[in-house]
Amino acid sequence: MRLNVDLQLRDIPGELINALEPLSEVDANIAGVVHHHDWVKGDRIGVNITFDICNQKQLDLLLAKWKQCGVEVVRMGSVFKTYDVEYVLVGPVSPTILENLLDEVKTMTSLASVDIKYTASQDFQRRAAYVSGTVLEESDLDVIDEFFHRRTDEIGLLLIRGGVGR
């Protein structure tokens, strides 16, 4: 899981290393560290850290280590990693068809956001729709691909997937 925390550290040399060492001790992977010199509270300054940690047990161990070395955790929240999905559907595609398809997708995956754009051709066969969105689970990428592949085939639409750079 990916977490984002605000810490208060004593404003003395070596204190940042003191806060980061426990992260490596619990095999956490640091994604970002930002100093907030304007978050001054008494003799303490603010630091924001984003990191990946494998489970709750390791997180509890980390919190205990921080407490032991005097690092104060003032806020902790989850950061959700998302995965992009995008498709172009070609042929007689209508808003109703797409909404129905996406309703089905929402019931079976972690689809978190979606955006749709249409062309406005009078010729149904030339019409196209661009669907982009995000899912929270990587495994859902294949589920959505398979679903769109099957359903567009049934409806008679050409499906063009993204994900080449994935």
Add this chain to the structure above:
Amino acid sequence: MTDIVIAGFGTVGQGFAEVLAHTSPGLREQFGPLRLVGAFDSRSYAYDTNGLDPVALLESKAAGRVGKRDIPGTSRELLDEMDYDILVEVTPTDIGDGGSGMGHILSALGAGRHVITCNKGPLSLRFQELEGLATRRGAMLRFEGSVGGAMPIIHVAKDIMAGEDITSIKGILNGTCNFILHRMGNEGLPFQQALREAQQLGYAEADPTYDIEGVDSACKVAILSNAIFGRDVTVHDVMRVGISSVTDEAIALAREQGQVLRLIGEVGQSRLEVAPRLVPIGHPLAIGGTLNIAQIDAKFSGPITVAGRGAGRMETASAILSDLMTILRAQ
């Protein structure tokens, strides 16, 4: 002395004859003389154990025939009678049963002779059987030119990246489709007009079905899957969607989102497909024109991209020459 027979004397066969006529002195010094002893097309043949002049053969072909003699019986029976070291098999691709090329390759490998081929039919239908036969007979089967012409993807993936854990290969494996999609995207041309332009420029056949419906790319995907991933699949196992249903509106809509459409062949852990895909502008696979390009993704190296001219007389002959060098070095 290495004796060579060319089966199929069309564009590629003639290109290779030209290469043989102009091999460098350094090459002859290193490996000894390369001697063309036989060549045939679907009608006639020339055969001389003392060697044939490649230039004279090209002139003869330009006048209508490879050789003076008609092929008696089948070309496989003819080949069975010939004495040579290496067969260069470049007859046209037939994905029904492999066509005459299948018989030629079986004949050569069965007799323990090395084979170099660009013929996608046999390789995309009975790859493992042919590889197995080559191994049993102590012969080599090389086929660099069968995927991507001068683009050295098989050599890079099999030999240079040996030991790597290759996870996927994605690429543009058909220059005709890429030209059409590129023209549709850049000039806003409808599909039919871009196709006609490709035909006028000689990039597309009069019957373009094989290219635009993705059959050619699917053959190459099957070959890559067999050769690089060690699978046993045929062209018919590849999920295939062509580009004939791609509309100018779809391409314009994709472009608004910073994407182009490309016909991508993909071999992955769970994927074996050819289909039009969205590719971000600026990505290596967003390449235009008639080039072929492939991205090999591997565990340690990350993505490695190779590109080159996917077809053409001398481009494919260059791939055959590269295979020939591999065989000669191994001897």
